[in-house]
Every structure is written in C-alpha cells, then in structure tokens.
Amino acid sequence: MAAASPGGSGAAQGHPARHVLDGAYRQILDRAVQLTAPLQFKRSPSVIGIVRSSADRFLAVLSVPLSAQSRSTLSVRFQLTGNDGSPISSTDFVVGLDNALAALANDPSITDFEARGVGSPDDPASTSLFLSLASLNIDPAASVHDVQKFRQVFPIFLSGFMKTGNGKLRAYLTYYESGDTIAVDLPLAEDDAASVSTASASILGEVAALLRSGIPEHVADHEVEADPYCNRAFDLFAWFLGEAG
Structure with a gap:
C-alpha cells in the first residue's frame, strides 16, 4: 500500500478540485469516528x-466479530x-462498508x-430515509449561535421517526416550550441530491413554518x-406532494 496520510497528503489528481476532495474526506472521517463504537451491538462490526x-x-479497517x-x-x-x-x-462510505460486510x-x-x-446505493429507499432525517434533525446548539432565536423560527425538534410505508416517513416532532409531541406523515426525500418533495430543501423548515403559530386549519x-x-397526528404526505386540496 502507498504511504498513507490521515491529513490527506498525496499528489493532486485534477478534477474534482483538491479542496473538494479534502472536504468530502473530512466528512467521511467524522463519520468513521462515530463508527468506532460497534455499529449496532457489542458483537457488531x-x-x-x-x-x-x-x-x-x-x-478503512473494520473489526468484525467471528465469535464471542x-x-x-x-x-x-x-x-x-x-x-x-x-x-x-459519508452515506456512500457506510454503503461501502455494508457491501464489504456482505x-x-x-x-x-x-x-x-x-x-x-459507491455513490449508487443498491437500496435507494434507505438513502431517501437518511436524507429526510438529515433534513429534519437539526441541533440548534451545534448549528447556530443564538439558540433562542432559532427556537422562535423552529419551535419544534425531531424526537423520533418511523418509516411507515412506501415513500412515507412519520416524524415525531416535539415542541420546545410545551413538551407536547405531534406526529406528521411526510414524503421521503426523492434523490441523492438531498432535494425533497416540498418547495424547500428542508422539510423541518416547511413544517416549522406551518406550526409556528399553532395548528393551522x-x-x-x-x-x-x-x-x-x-x-396528535397529521397525515401531510399528499399535502406536501401537492396532491391534496
């Protein structure tokens, strides 16, 4: 194997630009750090x-259990x-690890x-689920400086989820102020470009706009x-797709 450098040394290879590859590798490295714990249970890779x-x-090197x-x-x-x-x-990275384990x-x-x-996952539905959750799961403490102002714009946060059917995700959203939880049925993301079936790239933004002043009619x-x-629960799947009046 060629001499490796965790920092990314090595001859640049033109397109994409080196800084683009550096950024992609940094995201993958961050994901790898998260996966240093067993992927699911103690006896998992x-x-x-x-x-x-x-x-x-x-x-990447995996430690794989052969027995207890x-x-x-x-x-x-x-x-x-x-x-x-x-x-x-980083999603493609996990897909590659999964292919290796298979x-x-x-x-x-x-x-x-x-x-x-990798980059063309065998299970696009899984990628859609990941993209939708990435859009919904925003941690204000990690992403913004003014948490209180953030909560005025986004009064809810993702507290759970369940894939409930073809192309449908039930998101459990909890209000910061009251602690009440509502469930909203939403369309999954459509493709790897992280675009979703709404007018905005952020499902959370769309839902927060709807719920900012209570539950509209x-x-x-x-x-x-x-x-x-x-x-309470609301099925907004067709509404977000523009199929409901």
Missing part, C-alpha cells in the same frame, strides 16, 4: 482505522470520487475488499388517529 493513501483514495471470543479485521478500500465523478458522501458473509476468508460503485383538516407516542 466497528471501524478501527481510516487513512488516506492518496488524494483520491482512502482505506474472537474478531478479524477487514480492509475496505475506497475511491473518493464516485461513478459520476463527484465526491462520495462480501465477508459470503466468503469469510477475505481480508481485503475494494468498495466499487388546513393542517388540522388532515388530522388522523394519534399513536401511543404522540399527542
């Missing part, structure tokens, strides 16, 4: 290393640019895997039976 071997390539007492390591090699020539995302399940003898084709018209995890 975890990331134990990531290094950048050139401007456009990096290596033993683990093996699996090296997963990535290219920072996807099939369309644009940088891969290959290991089919052939337990492999120790090295080339993550090819045209939202109340779409009230449905609440589930055990909310005070």
Whole structure:
C-alpha cells in the first residue's frame, strides 16, 4: 500500500478540485469516528482505522466479530470520487462498508475488499430515509449561535421517526416550550441530491413554518388517529406532494 496520510497528503489528481476532495474526506472521517463504537451491538462490526493513501483514495479497517471470543479485521478500500465523478458522501462510505460486510458473509476468508460503485446505493429507499432525517434533525446548539432565536423560527425538534410505508416517513416532532409531541406523515426525500418533495430543501423548515403559530386549519383538516407516542397526528404526505386540496 502507498504511504498513507490521515491529513490527506498525496499528489493532486485534477478534477474534482483538491479542496473538494479534502472536504468530502473530512466528512467521511467524522463519520468513521462515530463508527468506532460497534455499529449496532457489542458483537457488531466497528471501524478501527481510516487513512488516506492518496488524494483520491482512502482505506478503512473494520473489526468484525467471528465469535464471542474472537474478531478479524477487514480492509475496505475506497475511491473518493464516485461513478459520476463527484465526491462520495459519508452515506456512500457506510454503503461501502455494508457491501464489504456482505462480501465477508459470503466468503469469510477475505481480508481485503475494494468498495466499487459507491455513490449508487443498491437500496435507494434507505438513502431517501437518511436524507429526510438529515433534513429534519437539526441541533440548534451545534448549528447556530443564538439558540433562542432559532427556537422562535423552529419551535419544534425531531424526537423520533418511523418509516411507515412506501415513500412515507412519520416524524415525531416535539415542541420546545410545551413538551407536547405531534406526529406528521411526510414524503421521503426523492434523490441523492438531498432535494425533497416540498418547495424547500428542508422539510423541518416547511413544517416549522406551518406550526409556528399553532395548528393551522388546513393542517388540522388532515388530522388522523394519534399513536401511543404522540399527542396528535397529521397525515401531510399528499399535502406536501401537492396532491391534496
């Protein structure tokens, strides 16, 4: 393997611009740090290393349980640019790790895997779910300086979610002030460009605008039976798609 540099040294390779690749790698590195804990449970895989071997390539290493007492390591090699020539995302990184684990399940003898084709996930529905949640899950303490002003604009925050059907996401939104929780059925994001089926790139922004001064009449018209995890529920799926009057 070529000498690796976590900071990203290596010959620049033209397009995309080096700083674009650096930014993409930084996001992937941040995601890798989160995955140093077992991916799901104590006996699940975890990331134990990531290094950048050139401007456009990096290596991630997984620790994979073989039994309750033993683990093996699996090296997963990535290219920072996807099939369309644009940088891969942290979501694509996780897809590549998942593909590597699937290959290991089919052939337990492999120790090295080339993550090819990331950037075009096999399960677009999963990517849609991720994109929708990314749009909904905004932490004001981490993203803005004036938290109080933020809460005036966004009086609600994402407190839970459930994928409930084809293209539909139930988001549980809790009011900062009262602590009441409402459930809103929304369309999932449409594609990898993080655009959603609303007029805005932020579903949270759309919903917050609707609910800023209470529940407006045209939202109340779409009230449905609440589930055990909310005070009230509204099916706005068709409304956001422009299919309801």
